[in-house]
Amino acid sequence: MITMNNLTKTFENFTALDNFTSQIPGGSIYGLVGTNGSGKSTLLRLISGIYRPDGGEILVYGQAPFENIAVKSQIVHVSDDLYFLPQATMEDMARFYAGIYQSFDYETYQAMAGRFPIDPKKKIGKFSKGMKRQTALILALACRPKILLLDEAFDGLDPVIRIGLRKILADAISGGEVTVIIASHNLRELEDLCDHMGLLHRGKIIFAREIDQVKLGFCKVQAAFNQLPSDEALSGLDIAQKSAAGSVLTLIVRGKPDEIKTVIGGLNPLFVETVPLTLEEVFIHEMEAVGYDYNKIIF
């Protein structure tokens, strides 16, 4: 469990996190979404103890991580801009981490390294961007952290590599003991990986939810009518969005699909069907509900 209470971090005149309050449940795969400068990387650095909070507090397993060796030894942070020791091979880096993290597991390292076409004795400097990402993730997972922080981990990678990395990640965390926090500015990349999601904007969290709950709370309904029903006829539904094209009515409605379908069915439609929402669509409506324009935040 990671808890942030009124967490604030400023750099000169720039406030990266402003009274940030949230919780990240243990064992979750938490997606942090936001534009550049929204505070995602700063939050990860505060969790990993790179930065010291200027205000409020951040607690990892009940302790502040800054200069806390016991806490930090359970966290591995993979930065968006990767750094490896000069002239180092993956083997050298593994030794480096092994010398620092008591939990480093050489067998895990070997097992994961063997699944990718990476020469452990080749200098990392000569690796492609995707290979460097793979290397960083393998090394991070070999440390067997309880909290894994990934900053833009899948950014700019081709689909094959991305799938590979996801698989590594999925296998490594399958035990459910690892908390993974993935920061990204691309919500679609996280959709099928995370079970929790938080949206940051200008140093504040706009909302944070469990993805399944978010998705279950909405339903997209498409129905055809001889004559479109009036608004009064639809007043029994909590409609988030309504659009009509000819005789086809499309609604995004809060509530359970079965109940919504029953209500629509009472209006004698020619046909009616429920369609699953993308996470992006859910976010749009959730944010609109709390007064934000999603397009202005993400795009």
Add this chain to the structure above:
Amino acid sequence: MTTTKSFSNLRGGLFASALRAQLGFAIASFIFLFIAMVVPFLVSAPSHNSGWSIARDASVYELEQMIANFYANAFSYGVYFDPSQTGLIAVILSFFAFACALSSAKYMHSMKMSDLYHALPVRREKLMLTNLAASAIAVLGPLLVLTVGTMLGILIVYGRYGWVGGWFFSVILADFLAIAAVSFVMYAFATFIAVQVGTTFDAFALTGLLGFLPTAVYLIGGAIWQSTVYGAVFSADYALRLSPFLFYFEIFRVRSLPIAAHSVWGALPVFLAWTAIGVGLLYAATLLYKRRKSELAGTTQPEGRLQMIAKFFSAFCGGAIFLAIFNDYPLAGRMFVILLATVAIGLIAELILARGVRSMKRNIKWLALAGLVYSLLYLGATMDILNHAQRIPASNSIVAVSIDYRGRFENENHPSWVMPGQAWNVTRPLTEPESIEIVREVHRRAVEDHFAERQEWANITGVSSYNFMGFATRWSSNNIHIRYQLSNGRTFERRYPSMNSDTFRLLTGLEAQPDFIAANHPIFFMEDYRQVTNRGPIEIEAILISLTGGPSRSTLSGEQAERLARALREDMLRETLDEVRRPVHPTLGFVTLNYNEARQQPQDRRWHIVTTQVPITAGYTSTLAVLEGLGAADILRPDFAEVHEILVIDFVDGLSFGHRGERVVNLSVGNRHVTDLRMILEDQRDHPESWDNRQVFSITNPDEIANLMTRVHTTLLLDDEIIGRAVYLQAYGSYDRSLFAGYVLIEDLPVSIRSQVADHLNERIAVRDAHPAQAQR
């Protein structure tokens, strides 16, 4: 199978990575040190081998000398033997320490490195100390290897001699520790700055700037103080020790006694102080490291305080430089220049530090305020609001005083140059209350004279504030230098450019004080001198007696030397200072004394033999009696038959005898300052057009020579009066061998040339008075 545990122990971890990062510096350091330490040895090896057979037959003392020279020219980095080589090594290692510090701190200045290192479960102190350890190995490791190698080489080659022992190695160890301390301080200082800034460039720039800050402020402030406070003496004693970059060079201000080489030990307090400061800086760096505001690595955000110090320091320097350029302008103009220069240079510094012009507008008012403050400080210094110019220490706060001064007139000379012997040193401290009061009175009158002159100037010009600098820097050979040792352990020092006849009369009284005499005649007042200087007793090692006209010598030692010294003392005490300056009797010959001025360490003795030469005249009756008793008087009776020719020339312009400050020359045989008149004579014959108004006269008649030789003065006070009455002569033997030189009055010259010389002299003086500048040239 490799287990997790064994794998972690293979090669890796924080220290290994830190060491790996410094590997390049270690290699470079080794190469540079090899060039500085070993290559000179290889180059000089052949000459060393050729001297080996000589070394076998040499005495221990000679061996020490040879080894010291060899060591200096060969592979020593030794502070002890070769300052330039040691200085070079210290500079090399300081540079690498500086580079290593910046390199070690780079992980704070690069975002991606920061993300890696600061996320590790490692305390920041450990990160810093690990880098320090790796840097220490990179910087000092090569030095240690080369030093140990060198020591082993010395032990193998010279181990059979006693000097290769504990003492020798302790010196080398001291040198090593000194260089380690310098490197450490450099590292600590650079790290202290590096943890507070956002980029390596800022760390580099600010470390360089702030490293020289104390010394620069001290020197500039001292220079301004000296130039504005009448009589102030700024000795810049602390210039080196104030800077972490320069304090090492304090060792060059200290000489160790045994071989008069530079030593670490003398500068030990400075080294210890800076090492303590280095430890403090490193500790402060670890604290600041946890609280650093510039966590946003890679961003130019120098710590506000450092940036401010750097900016206003640059502005201060700019103001001082422009003040020096415009120093001849009126006071208001100078103050305006300080203001403008402060703003201009401050803005340039702002531009560089802030990498942009946005903050310039915001800061211009603060720079203007700083310029105003600097100007007002300068005004305060000029007005001497702290009354430094008129300050004279109270009698009860003075422990001792020393005074150094020139003669009565502008062109007169230092008393030491007309006194017999060369031991005169008026800077030795006087402790008698009477002497202290005389010096205070001299001081008071010098200040009074100055302010009277200043008032006169103000009355004439109507300008109440004038540029003191012109007066303060108008130094000639005529000045007084007073130094008080105060009871609080400090020194108060003043120097004034002139003194009047009243002041000189006071100084004449001072010269009669027992402590003054004792302080300035160590050979003759051994016990008094020993008490004054708190040194060991003076021991006469040998007395040499030489003849004026020839090479005959006799050496006395032991009881005979003591007797002669007592006689000399008796004669000298009888002789007044004025008689010394204007001898009544011609010189018969010289007694050359070699004596030891004993020091604290017994082994230092041989390095402090003092040689002094006393001209013996007919007035030295006691001395002559002792010489008679010793059967050595005959050698003081010259054989004038050996003199074949005497050449005579005037010394109206004095330039033939060196510069103006050395007009009075103790004209012993072989004096280096005397121009060979035969060369002048030959040049006149070859190039008569170049010598239109100066002439060398020749005397070759044996009777005239014999008569003239009894009237020669070897010392003479050359003031304006005597220049019109005396000429300079040189005597030559067979084969134009120069025998001696001296002065003679016109009336003592042979009749054959007397009127001719007198006319020529008058003509020369008339030319000089008509064209003084030309005569000076």
